[in-house]
Amino acid sequence: MILTEAIDMLKVNGYKYTDKRGELLRLFAESDKYLTARDVQQAIEEKFPSLSYDTIYRNLSVFAELGILEYTELSGEKRFRFACDVNHHHHHFICTECGVSKDISLCPMKEVSGRLSGYQISGHKFEIYGKCPNCVAQFG
Amino acid sequence: MILTEAIDMLKVNGYKYTDKRGELLRLFAESDKYLTARDVQQAIEEKFPSLSYDTIYRNLSVFAELGILEYTELSGEKRFRFACDVNHHHHHFICTECGVSKDISLCPMKEVSGRLSGYQISGHKFEIYGKCPNCVAQFG
Protein backbone atom coordinates (compact mmCIF):
# COMPACT_ATOMS: atom_id res chain seq x y z
CA MET A 1 0.00 0.00 0.00
CA ILE A 2 1.17 3.51 -0.73
CA LEU A 3 0.10 6.87 0.58
CA THR A 4 -2.19 7.77 -2.31
CA GLU A 5 -3.95 4.43 -2.08
CA ALA A 6 -4.49 4.99 1.62
CA ILE A 7 -6.04 8.38 0.99
CA ASP A 8 -8.29 6.94 -1.71
CA MET A 9 -9.32 4.24 0.71
CA LEU A 10 -10.40 6.93 3.14
CA LYS A 11 -12.49 8.77 0.58
CA VAL A 12 -14.04 5.67 -0.95
CA ASN A 13 -15.31 4.75 2.50
CA GLY A 14 -16.90 8.14 3.00
CA TYR A 15 -14.30 9.68 5.25
CA LYS A 16 -13.18 13.21 4.68
CA TYR A 17 -9.63 14.17 3.92
CA THR A 18 -8.00 16.54 6.36
CA ASP A 19 -4.47 17.82 6.59
CA LYS A 20 -4.13 16.04 9.89
CA ARG A 21 -5.22 12.71 8.51
CA GLY A 22 -2.86 13.28 5.62
CA GLU A 23 0.01 13.91 7.96
CA LEU A 24 -0.83 10.86 10.07
CA LEU A 25 -0.88 8.67 7.00
CA ARG A 26 2.32 10.15 5.64
CA LEU A 27 4.04 9.41 8.92
CA PHE A 28 3.11 5.73 8.67
CA ALA A 29 3.76 5.49 4.95
CA GLU A 30 7.34 6.60 5.49
CA SER A 31 8.11 4.10 8.20
CA ASP A 32 8.10 0.38 8.74
CA LYS A 33 7.76 0.77 12.49
CA TYR A 34 4.99 -0.13 14.85
CA LEU A 35 4.01 3.08 16.62
CA THR A 36 1.90 3.82 19.66
CA ALA A 37 -0.46 6.78 19.75
CA ARG A 38 2.09 8.48 21.96
CA ASP A 39 4.84 7.88 19.42
CA VAL A 40 2.62 9.38 16.77
CA GLN A 41 1.86 12.41 18.86
CA GLN A 42 5.55 13.05 19.39
CA ALA A 43 6.42 12.50 15.77
CA ILE A 44 3.73 14.84 14.57
CA GLU A 45 4.23 17.48 17.23
CA GLU A 46 6.36 19.70 15.06
CA LYS A 47 3.80 20.00 12.32
CA PHE A 48 0.66 19.98 14.47
CA PRO A 49 1.67 20.90 18.01
CA SER A 50 -1.86 20.89 19.32
CA LEU A 51 -3.26 17.83 17.60
CA SER A 52 -5.63 16.29 20.10
CA TYR A 53 -4.73 12.91 21.51
CA ASP A 54 -8.30 11.82 21.00
CA THR A 55 -8.08 12.68 17.33
CA ILE A 56 -5.00 10.53 16.96
CA TYR A 57 -6.70 7.62 18.67
CA ARG A 58 -9.89 7.80 16.68
CA ASN A 59 -8.03 8.07 13.43
CA LEU A 60 -5.70 5.19 14.15
CA SER A 61 -8.77 3.06 14.84
CA VAL A 62 -10.43 4.21 11.64
CA PHE A 63 -7.32 3.50 9.61
CA ALA A 64 -7.00 0.06 11.13
CA GLU A 65 -10.65 -0.76 10.41
CA LEU A 66 -10.16 0.20 6.79
CA GLY A 67 -7.08 -1.98 6.55
CA ILE A 68 -4.77 0.96 5.99
CA LEU A 69 -2.90 0.13 9.18
CA GLU A 70 -2.02 -3.14 10.82
CA TYR A 71 -2.52 -3.40 14.50
CA THR A 72 -1.07 -5.30 17.42
CA GLU A 73 -0.88 -5.08 21.18
CA LEU A 74 2.46 -5.14 22.91
CA SER A 75 3.15 -4.67 26.60
CA GLY A 76 -0.24 -3.19 27.22
CA GLU A 77 -0.27 -0.74 24.35
CA LYS A 78 -1.89 -0.68 20.97
CA ARG A 79 0.61 -0.30 18.16
CA PHE A 80 0.10 0.39 14.49
CA ARG A 81 2.09 0.18 11.31
CA PHE A 82 1.37 0.86 7.68
CA ALA A 83 -0.20 -2.21 6.09
CA CYS A 84 2.20 -4.20 3.99
CA ASP A 85 1.13 -6.22 1.01
CA VAL A 86 -2.58 -6.66 1.62
CA ASN A 87 -2.77 -9.60 -0.78
CA HIS A 88 -0.07 -11.64 0.83
CA HIS A 89 -0.80 -12.89 4.32
CA HIS A 90 2.26 -12.75 6.53
CA HIS A 91 3.58 -12.01 10.02
CA HIS A 92 6.23 -9.85 11.62
CA PHE A 93 9.34 -9.73 13.65
CA ILE A 94 9.00 -6.65 15.88
CA CYS A 95 11.92 -4.88 17.50
CA THR A 96 11.10 -4.26 21.13
CA GLU A 97 13.51 -1.33 21.24
CA CYS A 98 12.53 0.78 18.25
CA GLY A 99 9.37 -0.87 16.92
CA VAL A 100 10.82 -1.61 13.51
CA SER A 101 9.32 -4.68 11.88
CA LYS A 102 10.38 -7.26 9.35
CA ASP A 103 8.14 -9.47 7.29
CA ILE A 104 7.99 -13.17 7.98
CA SER A 105 6.22 -14.74 5.06
CA LEU A 106 5.73 -18.06 6.80
CA CYS A 107 2.35 -18.73 8.39
CA PRO A 108 1.87 -21.79 10.58
CA MET A 109 -1.92 -21.86 10.30
CA LYS A 110 -1.96 -24.28 7.39
CA GLU A 111 -0.63 -27.07 9.53
CA VAL A 112 -2.67 -26.15 12.56
CA SER A 113 -6.22 -25.78 11.35
CA GLY A 114 -6.62 -29.51 10.80
CA ARG A 115 -6.01 -30.12 14.47
CA LEU A 116 -8.90 -27.95 15.56
CA SER A 117 -12.00 -29.61 14.22
CA GLY A 118 -15.03 -28.43 16.13
CA TYR A 119 -13.36 -25.11 16.87
CA GLN A 120 -14.43 -21.94 15.12
CA ILE A 121 -11.25 -20.05 14.29
CA SER A 122 -11.59 -16.28 14.06
CA GLY A 123 -7.97 -15.18 13.98
CA HIS A 124 -4.44 -15.84 14.99
CA LYS A 125 -1.29 -14.03 15.95
CA PHE A 126 2.28 -14.99 15.22
CA GLU A 127 4.87 -12.45 16.21
CA ILE A 128 8.55 -12.64 16.95
CA TYR A 129 10.15 -10.21 19.37
CA GLY A 130 13.70 -9.11 19.89
CA LYS A 131 16.22 -6.55 18.76
CA CYS A 132 16.80 -5.57 15.18
CA PRO A 133 20.41 -5.46 13.93
CA ASN A 134 20.53 -1.69 14.46
CA CYS A 135 19.44 -1.93 18.06
CA VAL A 136 21.76 -4.86 18.72
CA ALA A 137 24.63 -2.67 17.55
CA GLN A 138 23.43 0.29 19.55
CA PHE A 139 22.31 -1.32 22.80
CA GLY A 140 23.98 -4.70 22.70
CA MET B 1 2.44 -28.86 36.81
CA ILE B 2 0.16 -29.72 39.68
CA LEU B 3 -0.98 -27.76 42.69
CA THR B 4 1.54 -29.18 45.14
CA GLU B 5 4.40 -28.47 42.75
CA ALA B 6 3.20 -24.92 42.41
CA ILE B 7 3.16 -24.46 46.17
CA ASP B 8 6.64 -25.96 46.47
CA MET B 9 7.81 -23.58 43.78
CA LEU B 10 6.56 -20.69 45.87
CA LYS B 11 8.37 -21.84 48.99
CA VAL B 12 11.58 -22.75 47.24
CA ASN B 13 11.74 -19.22 45.93
CA GLY B 14 11.33 -17.73 49.38
CA TYR B 15 7.68 -16.79 49.16
CA LYS B 16 5.36 -17.51 52.03
CA TYR B 17 2.36 -19.73 51.78
CA THR B 18 -0.95 -18.10 52.63
CA ASP B 19 -4.47 -19.40 52.41
CA LYS B 20 -5.19 -16.78 49.80
CA ARG B 21 -2.28 -17.80 47.61
CA GLY B 22 -3.36 -21.39 48.06
CA GLU B 23 -6.84 -20.57 46.91
CA LEU B 24 -5.58 -18.60 43.94
CA LEU B 25 -3.38 -21.48 42.86
CA ARG B 26 -6.14 -24.02 43.38
CA LEU B 27 -8.43 -21.97 41.18
CA PHE B 28 -5.92 -22.09 38.33
CA ALA B 29 -4.96 -25.72 38.90
CA GLU B 30 -8.56 -26.78 38.44
CA SER B 31 -9.06 -24.93 35.18
CA ASP B 32 -7.57 -24.78 31.73
CA LYS B 33 -8.87 -21.28 31.15
CA TYR B 34 -7.10 -18.01 30.72
CA LEU B 35 -8.42 -15.70 33.44
CA THR B 36 -8.16 -11.97 34.01
CA ALA B 37 -7.61 -10.54 37.48
CA ARG B 38 -11.28 -9.59 37.44
CA ASP B 39 -12.29 -13.15 36.59
CA VAL B 40 -10.18 -14.37 39.47
CA GLN B 41 -11.72 -11.89 41.85
CA GLN B 42 -15.20 -13.04 40.94
CA ALA B 43 -14.32 -16.71 41.12
CA ILE B 44 -12.76 -16.33 44.53
CA GLU B 45 -15.35 -13.99 45.97
CA GLU B 46 -17.28 -16.70 47.75
CA LYS B 47 -14.31 -17.90 49.70
CA PHE B 48 -12.56 -14.57 50.25
CA PRO B 49 -15.12 -11.82 49.72
CA SER B 50 -12.73 -9.07 50.65
CA LEU B 51 -9.56 -10.22 48.91
CA SER B 52 -7.89 -7.06 47.71
CA TYR B 53 -7.63 -6.53 44.00
CA ASP B 54 -4.06 -5.44 44.46
CA THR B 55 -3.25 -8.70 46.18
CA ILE B 56 -4.61 -10.63 43.23
CA TYR B 57 -2.57 -8.58 40.81
CA ARG B 58 0.67 -8.87 42.69
CA ASN B 59 0.27 -12.57 43.14
CA LEU B 60 -0.58 -13.26 39.54
CA SER B 61 2.61 -11.44 38.58
CA VAL B 62 4.64 -13.40 41.10
CA PHE B 63 3.20 -16.69 39.89
CA ALA B 64 3.92 -15.79 36.30
CA GLU B 65 7.50 -14.82 37.13
CA LEU B 66 8.03 -18.18 38.79
CA GLY B 67 6.62 -20.00 35.81
CA ILE B 68 3.64 -21.28 37.72
CA LEU B 69 1.31 -19.41 35.43
CA GLU B 70 1.46 -18.67 31.73
CA TYR B 71 0.61 -15.20 30.64
CA THR B 72 -0.79 -13.44 27.63
CA GLU B 73 -2.44 -10.17 26.71
CA LEU B 74 -5.75 -10.17 24.93
CA SER B 75 -7.91 -7.16 24.07
CA GLY B 76 -6.04 -4.94 26.46
CA GLU B 77 -6.06 -7.23 29.45
CA LYS B 78 -3.53 -9.49 31.05
CA ARG B 79 -4.69 -13.08 31.25
CA PHE B 80 -3.22 -16.04 33.06
CA ARG B 81 -3.57 -19.79 33.04
CA PHE B 82 -1.93 -22.60 34.93
CA ALA B 83 1.32 -23.57 33.24
CA CYS B 84 1.07 -26.72 31.21
CA ASP B 85 3.94 -29.06 30.67
CA VAL B 86 6.94 -26.87 31.41
CA ASN B 87 9.28 -29.18 29.57
CA HIS B 88 7.42 -29.21 26.32
CA HIS B 89 7.28 -25.90 24.49
CA HIS B 90 3.94 -25.31 22.87
CA HIS B 91 1.24 -22.76 22.07
CA HIS B 92 -2.48 -22.35 22.56
CA PHE B 93 -5.80 -21.95 20.96
CA ILE B 94 -7.75 -19.53 23.18
CA CYS B 95 -11.52 -19.26 23.22
CA THR B 96 -12.48 -15.60 23.04
CA GLU B 97 -15.82 -16.33 24.74
CA CYS B 98 -14.86 -18.33 27.80
CA GLY B 99 -11.08 -18.24 27.87
CA VAL B 100 -10.64 -21.98 27.66
CA SER B 101 -7.43 -23.03 25.93
CA LYS B 102 -6.19 -26.00 23.98
CA ASP B 103 -2.61 -27.01 23.42
CA ILE B 104 -1.06 -26.67 19.99
CA SER B 105 2.16 -28.59 20.07
CA LEU B 106 3.44 -27.13 16.81
CA CYS B 107 5.89 -24.26 17.01
CA PRO B 108 6.85 -22.36 13.88
CA MET B 109 10.07 -20.93 15.27
CA LYS B 110 12.25 -23.71 13.96
CA GLU B 111 11.65 -22.67 10.39
CA VAL B 112 11.78 -18.97 11.12
CA SER B 113 14.93 -18.41 13.10
CA GLY B 114 17.16 -19.06 10.10
CA ARG B 115 15.59 -16.13 8.32
CA LEU B 116 16.57 -13.66 11.01
CA SER B 117 20.32 -13.61 11.05
CA GLY B 118 21.54 -10.42 12.69
CA TYR B 119 18.42 -10.22 14.77
CA GLN B 120 18.48 -11.00 18.49
CA ILE B 121 15.34 -12.99 19.21
CA SER B 122 13.98 -12.70 22.74
CA GLY B 123 10.59 -14.31 22.39
CA HIS B 124 7.65 -15.07 20.23
CA LYS B 125 3.92 -15.49 20.40
CA PHE B 126 1.73 -17.85 18.44
CA GLU B 127 -1.90 -17.90 19.46
CA ILE B 128 -5.08 -18.94 17.72
CA TYR B 129 -8.36 -17.30 18.62
CA GLY B 130 -11.94 -18.35 18.14
CA LYS B 131 -14.71 -20.25 19.82
CA CYS B 132 -14.29 -23.61 21.48
CA PRO B 133 -16.82 -26.36 20.59
CA ASN B 134 -18.82 -25.58 23.74
CA CYS B 135 -19.16 -21.92 22.92
CA VAL B 136 -19.94 -22.66 19.29
CA ALA B 137 -22.85 -24.81 20.48
CA GLN B 138 -23.93 -22.22 23.00
CA PHE B 139 -23.53 -18.97 21.08
CA GLY B 140 -23.34 -20.11 17.46
Place this chain on the structure above:
DNA sequence: TGCGTAAATCGTAATGATTCTGATTAAGAA
Protein backbone atom coordinates in the same frame (compact mmCIF):
# COMPACT_ATOMS: atom_id res chain seq x y z
C1' DT C 1 -17.71 31.72 -4.82
C1' DG C 2 -20.55 31.34 -0.75
C1' DC C 3 -23.80 28.27 2.16
C1' DG C 4 -25.29 24.53 4.87
C1' DT C 5 -24.73 20.20 6.97
C1' DA C 6 -22.59 16.44 8.66
C1' DA C 7 -18.22 14.99 9.97
C1' DA C 8 -13.82 16.13 12.21
C1' DT C 9 -11.44 18.13 15.81
C1' DC C 10 -10.78 20.13 20.34
C1' DG C 11 -10.25 20.29 25.36
C1' DT C 12 -11.53 17.98 29.00
C1' DA C 13 -13.40 14.55 31.72
C1' DA C 14 -14.78 9.59 32.50
C1' DT C 15 -13.46 4.86 32.48
C1' DG C 16 -10.92 0.74 33.33
C1' DA C 17 -6.66 -1.73 34.05
C1' DT C 18 -2.63 -1.56 36.55
C1' DT C 19 0.58 0.00 40.04
C1' DC C 20 1.92 2.42 44.21
C1' DT C 21 1.71 3.92 49.24
C1' DG C 22 1.63 3.63 53.95
C1' DA C 23 -0.61 1.19 57.63
C1' DT C 24 -1.97 -3.19 59.45
C1' DT C 25 -1.83 -8.23 59.77
C1' DA C 26 0.10 -12.73 59.75
C1' DA C 27 3.69 -16.50 58.34
C1' DG C 28 7.40 -18.78 59.85
C1' DA C 29 12.03 -18.83 62.08
C1' DA C 30 14.29 -18.55 66.60
Place this chain on the structure above:
DNA sequence: TTCTTAATCAGAATCATTACGATTTACGCA
Protein backbone atom coordinates in the same frame (compact mmCIF):
# COMPACT_ATOMS: atom_id res chain seq x y z
C1' DT D 1 5.65 -17.20 72.38
C1' DT D 2 8.20 -13.49 70.24
C1' DC D 3 10.11 -11.12 66.51
C1' DT D 4 11.08 -9.90 61.89
C1' DT D 5 9.75 -9.47 57.49
C1' DA D 6 6.65 -10.45 53.93
C1' DA D 7 1.74 -10.30 52.74
C1' DT D 8 -2.40 -8.00 52.69
C1' DC D 9 -5.43 -4.12 52.87
C1' DA D 10 -7.94 0.16 51.47
C1' DG D 11 -7.50 3.71 48.89
C1' DA D 12 -5.25 6.72 45.80
C1' DA D 13 -2.15 7.59 41.74
C1' DT D 14 -1.00 6.57 37.07
C1' DC D 15 -1.52 5.38 32.40
C1' DA D 16 -3.92 4.01 28.18
C1' DT D 17 -8.17 4.44 26.16
C1' DT D 18 -12.74 6.19 25.26
C1' DA D 19 -16.64 9.38 25.71
C1' DC D 20 -18.73 14.12 25.75
C1' DG D 21 -20.38 18.54 24.32
C1' DA D 22 -18.80 22.56 21.92
C1' DT D 23 -16.50 24.38 18.06
C1' DT D 24 -14.46 24.15 13.56
C1' DT D 25 -13.97 22.49 8.92
C1' DA D 26 -14.48 19.66 4.50
C1' DC D 27 -16.99 19.43 0.70
C1' DG D 28 -21.42 18.87 -1.98
C1' DC D 29 -24.37 22.07 -4.07
C1' DA D 30 -26.66 26.33 -5.41
